[in-house]
Amino acid sequence: MKNILVAYDGSEPARRALETGIELVKQLDGSLGIVSVIPVHPGRLGLNPWDDKTTHDRQLDDARRLAASRGVVAEILEPFGEPADAIERVAEAGRFDTIVVGSRGLNWLSRIVMGSVSDHLATHATATVVIAR
Numbered sequence: 001m002k003n004i005l006v007a008y009d010g011s012e013p014a015r016r017a018l019e020t021g022i023e024l025v026k027q028l029d030g031s032l033g034i035v036s037v038i039p040v041h042p043g044r045l046g047l048n049p050w051d052d053k054t055t056h057d058r059q060l061d062d063a064r065r066l067a068a069s070r071g072v073v074a075e076i077l078e079p080f081g082e083p084a085d086a087i088e089r090v091a092e093a094g095r096f097d098t099i100v101v102g103s104r105g106l107n108w109l110s111r112i113v114m115g116s117v118s119d120h121l122a123t124h125a126t127a128t129v130v131i132a133r
Helices: 012-028 053-069 083-093 108-114 117-124
Strands: 003-007 031-035 074-077 098-102 128-132
Touching (some): 003 083, 012 053, 012 098, 012 128, 031 053
Parallel strands (some): 003 098, 031 074
């Protein structure tokens, strides 16, 4: 657990994941990457605040500053695509051995209908997955 990737979307669960990732990096003397996926929604106009580049950049700056305030320099990665698949691709390409992701606490029906990034990563990623609650 030396090369840690945190999935970040500005939400409270993502903030918990970031806090966990920062602590792991400090304890294990590792490196930190923060991945924030810019979702692609064909045919849809900016209904998701995360689609707004200004909002997206501001939230990533907040994440970078939080890591820096704890003495950790973070690499920021911003792929486009479906979040779970993009995080998995970034982890493999960057040779991250650990992925830290937050859990939104979805019930079983919501996970089926909306999908769960943490569930997908826990079952498909080749890296160790830590789910912060």
